[in-house]
Amino acid sequence: MRVLITGAAGFLGSHLSERFLAEGHEVVGLDNLITGSADNITHLLRSDRFTFYQYDVTEFIYVAGELDGVLHFASPASPVDYLQLPIQTLKVGSLGTHKALGLAKAKSARFLLASTSEVYGDPAVHPQPETYWGNVNPVGPRGVYDEAKRFAEAMTMAYHRYHGVDTRIVRIFNTYGPRMRARDGRVVSNFIVQALRGEPLTVYGDGSQTRSFCFVDDLIEGIYRLFNSEETQPVNVGNPNEFTIKQLADVMIELTGLKAGIERRPLPVDDPRVRQPDISQARELLGWEPTVELRDGLLQTIDYFSSRPDVLADEDEGQG
Template identity: 60%
Template sequence: MRVLVTGGAGFIGSHLCERLIARGDQVVCVDDLSSGRHDNIADLLGSDRFEFLHQDITERLDVEGSVDAVMHLASPASPPDYLRRPLETLAVGSRGTENALRLAHRHGARFVLASTSEVYGDPAIHPQCEDYWGNVNPVGPRSVYDEAKRYAEAVTFAYRRALGVDTGIVRIFNTYGPRMRADDGRVVSSFLVQALSGEPLTIYGDGSQTRSFCYVDDLVTALLAMMESGEAGPINCGNPQERTVAELATLVGEIAGCPVVTEHHDLPQDDPTRRRPDIALARTRLGWSPQIEIEDGLRRTAAWFASRPEEVAAAAADLRGGQLGAPHDAQPGGHDQHAALLAG
């Protein structure tokens, strides 16, 4: 197959490109490198089955030759990124998704949208299943990401119903692993940065809010299963093992080999109190469930961060200085909103 991956130089996108190349596919990676990194795909550039296009898909999506599948992952995904770039986040979820759908329509290609558990907002139903419509604040600070993805889902189904495009939607829950940016503001990366730097771990609220963490290799397997299926979705893909943020902090401390010292701040606005996927559909329709235990995944991720001491030191300095993770009370668009780190 010849597969187009938007956001292919990002955290998840680069792992997907790598897996596609390893199994013998041709890959066209499209990224504007606004949150993705060239280093993530450096090892793939020597392959004659890999092509990198530096493009902003909100402006255009030009690809020569045939395309068999479009995997649409392009979007800021961590709270600091989408709070710092709200208009760009809305644009890639709307215009970018439409451009990717048009390309899939022209080529008769399978289209898979990487959506998010954020479409459920702060859920009133637990665990979250695909027929739950969510509890989302459409004008809150997080809405630029939540509503961008909700629109992306709507336009994906519109292309399916109106034009017959072969589409599928995956709702991705919290995913972690190597190639996460140390400064991306998500809870796993921030805890690891602080633990490896001997800093207190920042917890918002009392730490009782829950998340479910899926290792990136498992998530990529789910994306490939969706690409090869005829499922329309949406289908939840994540790890149903629920943990509190306080429990995660303790586990990170154990893996980093350091005593856990925490600092507590107020919860950010609209921060979900619970997050856990019901993956019954993924099991029955895709034959998928996560295989990698969080202890193993965190060790691999910690080792990856430890191999990048300068990046970790810079991120730790930002956390100390409040550039990431300051208490959240600002209006949308301000840098103070990096406080939403535990939402990622």
């Protein structure tokens, strides 16, 4: 099988590229490296089955030869990015998705869209099933990402219904693990960097807001199974075990031995109060559910950040 992965140098794209290579497939990777990192794919370039091009997927995409799959993972995807790259976020969700779908159509390739739990916004239904349409503020600071992904889903289904493209949509919930960017505004990476620097962990609000944290290896397994399934409707992939941010902070303090404790700040605008996937569809259709416990995954992630000297460098901190 020969597949093209956009956002291949990103956190998830690099792991997904690695998985397809491990299964014996050929991977063509695209990334403009605005938020991705060449360091994430250095080891992949040693394979003669991996080809990488630095390229903006909002432009026309030409790839010579046959393709069996197009997996669209290109997008800024952290709270810091929403604020710093709002136009690029909207363009990659609209133009980028359009170009990637056009390539899949031209090559008669299967298409998989990396969507997100953010399509549910600040959900009024808990946990969130795929049938829930969401509660999104389209003009808030997070709206550029939420609406970009909602539009991308609509575009994907339009290509499926009108052009007959064989499509898949994965709604990805909070994911963590090696190759996360330091201080990108995601709570796990923020907490780890702060702990390694001996700083207090920043908790926004009273810490009672909840998230469900999925280790990256579990997530990639779910995505790989979905790509190889016959399911064309959106499928949630994430860990249904729910933790408050305060509970996560307590676990992080325990694992790192941090003495500095917690520092509280006001809750950001439109920050979701709860986030928990209903993974009934993933269990039934894919035979998938996560297997890595939070503590085990956090230890692997802490080890990764500990091995990176740049983690302790001064950087601007994003939203928690």
